[in-house]
Amino acid sequence: MDRYTFQSETTGEDGKFLVISVSGHIDASSVDDFSQSMDAAIQKYPDCSIIIHLSKLDYINSSGLGVLIQASQTLGNLALVAVPTKIQRIIQLLGLAALVTGYDTLEEAVLALSH
Numbered sequence: 001m002d003r004y005t006f007q008s009e010t011t012g013e014d015g016k017f018l019v020i021s022v023s024g025h026i027d028a029s030s031v032d033d034f035s036q037s038m039d040a041a042i043q044k045y046p047d048c049s050i051i052i053h054l055s056k057l058d059y060i061n062s063s064g065l066g067v068l069i070q071a072s073q074t075l076g077n078l079a080l081v082a083v084p085t086k087i088q089r090i091i092q093l094l095g096l097a098a099l100v101t102g103y104d105t106l107e108e109a110v111l112a113l114s115h
Contacts, residue, residue: 004030006037010048017110018048023056026064035067042071049113050075051106055082065096072100079109 004024011017020041026034042050052068060068072078080102083091091097103109 004034006034008041008045010045012110012114015045016048017051017113018045019051019053019106021053021056023058025059026057027059027061028063031061031063031067034064038067038071042075049077049079051079051081051109051113053081053106054084054087057084057087060087060090062094065091065094069096069099077113079103079113081106081109 004022004026006020006022008018008020011019018041020038022034024030050071068078068080078100080100082104083102088102091100091102101112103112
């Protein structure tokens, strides 16, 4: 099983976007760390719009999806980018698609969150 990784960096004019890249597996053994990493990033950059890049995420359990949904509801300015097809299907099957906005590219997300 691939280990999960979490990286964040600001981008855009005046660093107004925080891009979080998540890869590997988010499961029972890593979801608490994922949640704490998300909370820390949001607290460190409270004025940023959050973009979560998931192209290298292989697996996420329901608790991990809950972390994303909670962050989206808390912030209101959160977008998912490059969501793998198998994870898109899970989001749709669980009826969560209306709660998070997904984009194919980082550029699309930045444009959408800029308005």
